[in-house]
Amino acid sequence: MKATEGFSRLGPSLAVLIGYATAFYFLSLTLKTLPVGVVYAIWSGAGIALITLVAWLFLGQTLDIPAIIGLLLIIAGVLVLNVFSRTVSH
Incomplete structure (x- = not known):
């Protein structure tokens, strides 16, 4: 998140969003x-x-x-x- 500079840099911001979405997806699978x-x-x-x-x-x-x-x-x-x-x- 530090590399996003307040979500003002597109590449790092997309990487953070994809990372969070992936983490929550796998978390939801584990919760089953x-x-x-x-x-x-x-x-x-x-x-x-x-x-x-x-x-x-x-x-x-x-x-x-x-x-x-x-x-x-x-x-x-x-x-x-x-x-x-x-x-x-x-």
Whole structure:
């Protein structure tokens, strides 16, 4: 979204819109088989971690120790839901 410059650049703006539409489409498919609370928790947690990784790699965002610990806790939570929760497994 940063590259859209307030949605004033067409190419990046279209990429963001296509990305959001794709994400919501796949989210809707997942909601057919899993509870909304679990799906949203996983989607949000994974999204936060991935966006932070992209910002670190491509936008030069720096991460201090508390930020890294927080991200690791988010990732751990997503892993616990996926590996140990009976709600997630079919």
